[in-house]
Amino acid sequence: MFDPASLRYDANGLIPAIAQEADTGEVLMMAWMNAASIEKTLASGMVTYWSRSRQEFWEKGATSGHRQRLVEMRIDCDSDCLLLQVEQTGPACHTGRRSCFYTAVRDGEEVELTKPMV
Template structure:
């Protein structure tokens, strides 16, 4: 049993601020009990290519999606529009395989290190972050790798 196991879930992330890599931490299930899901039961998850550190996308996870991702290493999100689990690549074939997952210091955002197969974005681009902004104008910073019609079929 770790010194953190006695912490109430609402104080666990505060207590972990003083933790070191040598400390024994609570079980993952205990940490997930303390995660600060929003009012809809969702957590923002940022996917980053593990070897290049390229930020690929941001999506939402509920606890079920997060647990499935941790168990299977195939990234699963929660689709707010469809109101169901969304296994990345289930319609496009462009899967994400989990390399590692990390919670932020407040327990309210997740960073996923992934191996991305092909484009991460539904537009066919490698990253969803292809619209660059300045104070005066916007530019497109990348071309699609694959035409979205080829990824998803004609809509």
Template sequence: MNKSKLGDLLSSLKFNDQGLIPAIAQDSVKNDVLMMAWMNKESIEETFATGRVCYWSRSRQNLWKKGETSGQHQELVDFLIDCDRDTVLVKVKQHGVACHTGRRSCFYLSVSENGDTTETMSVEIDPKDLY
């Protein structure tokens, strides 16, 4: 994407007071939701420049190039914006697992009517082997 079009995109998005926008990652083939993270203008620029999804780490206060240390990266397939322009959906080709717990998705806990939680997927990679 050229710089002018990217600038137009970034100026149209509604970032919060910290300059962040929620980003939901979804598998482009299976359509399962993999994770939710935050993006800022710089991480969106990096994502479009490289084709690999980049987020903003609130805990480290810097860019989080998904898979940089674990190898479990995400290739950008599509970048969608919601109707209010305050949330993005990144459709990705997931390489490996998406969750730091070693599961394919961060959304693996199901809550029953009585409030009990059940794990709906197992660990695929020992988290100690990821980092």
């Protein structure tokens, strides 16, 4: 039986969670979860992070509709990082881009890889 308490959290009770589009393998974003947000995510099937800035649950897409349906939660070898395979509705990034990782470093310069989709 999986118990969220078995994971290793940082001093603030948080664990980093990487969201990856299940179909394409695209890495969408990284955010933080606590044990309660993991329980909510597993129970509802919709990804819920913990907002460090607002200090509250952050049900992804609850207001924007840009939700993440959980396909599978994975745990790393040290139990201190999560990989969330998800189905993302629309953009994952608050800038309106599919992925938050839209800036590349090429030959020492920052390059914008994608434009907002909405």
